Amino acid sequence: xxxxxxxxxxxxxxxxxxxxxxxxxxxxxxxxxxxxxxxxxxxxxxxxxxxxxxxxxxxxxxxxxxxxxxxxxxxxxxxxxxxxxxxxxxxxxxxxxxxxxxxxxxxxxxx
Amino acid sequence: xxxxxxxxxxxxxxxxxxxxxxxxxxxxxxxxxxxxxxxxxxxxxxxxxxxxxxxxxxxxxxxxxxxxxxxxxxxxxxxxxxxxxxxxxxxxxxxxxxxxxxxxxxxxxxxxxxxx
Numbered sequence: 001x002x003x004x005x006x007x008x009x010x011x012x013x014x015x016x017x018x019x020x021x022x023x024x025x026x027x028x029x030x031x032x033x034x035x036x037x038x039x040x041x042x043x044x045x046x047x048x049x050x051x052x053x054x055x056x057x058x059x060x061x062x063x064x065x066x067x068x069x070x071x072x073x074x075x076x077x078x079x080x081x082x083x084x085x086x087x088x089x090x091x092x093x094x095x096x097x098x099x100x101x102x103x104x105x106x107x108x109x110x111x
Numbered sequence: 112x113x114x115x116x117x118x119x120x121x122x123x124x125x126x127x128x129x130x131x132x133x134x135x136x137x138x139x140x141x142x143x144x145x146x147x148x149x150x151x152x153x154x155x156x157x158x159x160x161x162x163x164x165x166x167x168x169x170x171x172x173x174x175x176x177x178x179x180x181x182x183x184x185x186x187x188x189x190x191x192x193x194x195x196x197x198x199x200x201x202x203x204x205x206x207x208x209x210x211x212x213x214x215x216x217x218x219x220x221x222x223x224x225x226x227x
Binding site for chain 1: 115143204
């Protein structure tokens with residue numbers, strides 16, 4: 001089954017404690033991206049990757065890092081989380097048609 | 112830059128009512144347009160899409176027509192069901208760097224609740 005898998009689905013952490021949200025896709029897509037969803041703001045792109053070792057900033061990259069060492073994986077790293085990063089995060093991969101396939105989301109709370 | 116504006120919600124309807132969710136966009140060039148749906152506790156799923164002017168996307172009874180002259184892509188359904196209750200996002204994808212991959216720019220989402 002074609003899917004995008006994120007982990008963890010839910011996480012509560014404290015300010016400054018580094019965390020990583022993993023993302024893996026099994027569709028051999030080259031393009032992957034991370035979005036955050038906040039009420040009234042829709043989804044905003046954090047980072048994207050066009051291929052292995054090729055990443056670039058989206059609209060709201062501050063406070064986040066990513067890496068793309070393998071085609072299937074695209075982890076999101078919060079080096080020093082802050083409360084304003086409390087959000088619902090989605091990983092997505094894209095086919096050549098531009099259609100995005102989303103993971104189920106990771107709800108992060110930073111205290 | 113690119114932007115998508117959706118009608119403000121939430122929208123509350125009775126079962127079998129007619130649904131319209133307005134979506135207008137601003138973009139350079141010729142974007143592709145999408146509607147995504149998010150059911151409670153789930154990620155977004157593609158509902159329908161249109162890649163050029165006058166195209167009509169349709170799926171599960173939902174329709175939307177790409178209107179370049181009015182820069183709109185309104186979502187419609189003739190008779191909604193309780194199971195249609197979800198958040199609906201309009202989005203556009205503008206070609207970047209000459210590739211087929213496009214970053215999606217999303218509207219803010221419209222919450223739809225359908226009562227029996």
